[in-house]
Amino acid sequence: MLSGDVLRIENGRGLLLAVRSGAIWLTQEADPRDFVLDAGRRMRLDKDGLSVAYASEPATLTLAVTPGPQRGSVHRFARSALALWLRMQRAAAAIGRRFAQAQRDEAKARLLARLDARSLRDIGLGADSGHWLAVQIAVHRDQQRLRAYAAQLGL
Secondary structure: OOOOOEEEEEOOOOEEEEEEEOEEEEEEOOOOOEEEEEOOOEEEOOOOOEEEEEEOOOOEEEEEEOOOOOOOHHHHHHHHHHHHHHHHHHHHHHHHHHHHHHHHHHHHHHHHOOOOHHHHHHOOOOOOOOOHHHHHHHHHHHHHHHHHHHHHHOO
C-alpha cells in the first residue's frame, strides 16, 4: 500500500492481517477501538461488517485465512457436543428402561416357572401357547435343569 491508501474489507471476521513493513491504522465497524499496527504486528479481524485499513506510510500487508476459530466454530462445536451428549443420555436412558423391563420380565418368568404345566396352560402360558412369557418360562426351566445336571457332574 502506498501512503494514504485505504483497504476496505467486507465481512472479514477471522481474516488475519499482518503488517510486513510500514504501519497502518485499522478500524472495524461496530467496534469503538482503533488499532495502529506497525511492521511485525498482526491482528485477526473479530467483527463482521466493514473493516478499514489506512496506510499512514508505505506498507506491505499480508492477508490470510488461517486455521483456527472462525465465525461461530466454537458455538457450532459446543452445539454439536451438547447434541451428542443429549443423544447419548437418551440412549442410556432407553437402555436402562429396556434393562429394567428385562429384569421385571425375568422375575415374572422365575415366579411362573414354579407353577406346574397344567396351571400354566390354564392361564394361557402353556408350552405351545407361543406367548413370549411362556418362552421365557421354558428358557428358565432349561437353565435350571442344566445347572442341576452340571452340579451332578461336579462342574
